[in-house]
Structure formats: structure tokens, C-alpha cells
Amino acid sequence: MTPHCPNCGKEIGHLTYSANEIIVAKFTKDGKYVDETHADVDGKSIEYNCPECSESLFRSEADAKNFLTGKLQEAKTYGP
Ligand SMILES: [Zn+2]
Numbered sequence: 001m002t003p004h005c006p007n008c009g010k011e012i013g014h015l016t017y018s019a020n021e022i023i024v025a026k027f028t029k030d031g032k033y034v035d036e037t038h039a040d041v042d043g044k045s046i047e048y049n050c051p052e053c054s055e056s057l058f059r060s061e062a063d064a065k066n067f068l069t070g071k072l073q074e075a076k077t078y079g080p
Contacts, residue, residue, distance in 0.1 A: 001070050008053035015057065015064050020045035 002011040020042040025033040047056045048064040058064040065071075 003067055005050040007055035010052040012050055015048040016051045018047050
């Protein structure tokens with residue numbers, strides 16, 4: 001069963017993940033970034049948003065996964 005967004009009510013099969021990540025790379029004289037690695041993620045910036053209305057729905061992977069798999073009965077929303 002496909003979950004519905006608690007904000008816009010549309011069926012959503014996935015969420016949009018966004019986070020501020022610190023990326024470390026070698027910057028060369030050619031102006032290229034080489035060997036990029038994701039050194040760290042700002043945990044406070046992690047958001048799982050509805051792809052339809054962009055509402056921020058979850059802040060933890062566990063909640064997001066439970067929502068998508070239907071294990072979360074009622075979605076907890078954050079913010080106003
Ligand atoms: Zn929505």
C-alpha cells in the first residue's frame with residue numbers, strides 16, 4: 001500500500017532526501033575537483049521531504065523508512 005503525504009494527501013512512493021554534507025576533494029590547477037569524499041553530514045540538516053509538496057516530513061531515516069513501508073500509522077510532521 002502506497003503511503004499518503006499527511007500534508008498534501010498525494011500518494012508518494014519515495015521521499016526527497018536533503019542534507020548539508022561536507023565534501024573533501026583535491027582541487028587541481030585545472031580547476032577540477034578530484035577524489036571527492038563525503039566526509040561528514042550535518043545531522044541537524046537532514047530532511048526527508050514530500051516530492052509533491054516539498055513539505056518536510058521526517059528528520060530520521062528510521063521514521064522515513066517506516067512511513068514508506070507503511071509501518072508508521074500516523075506520520076509525525078515537524079515545523080508549523
Ligand atoms: Zn505532500
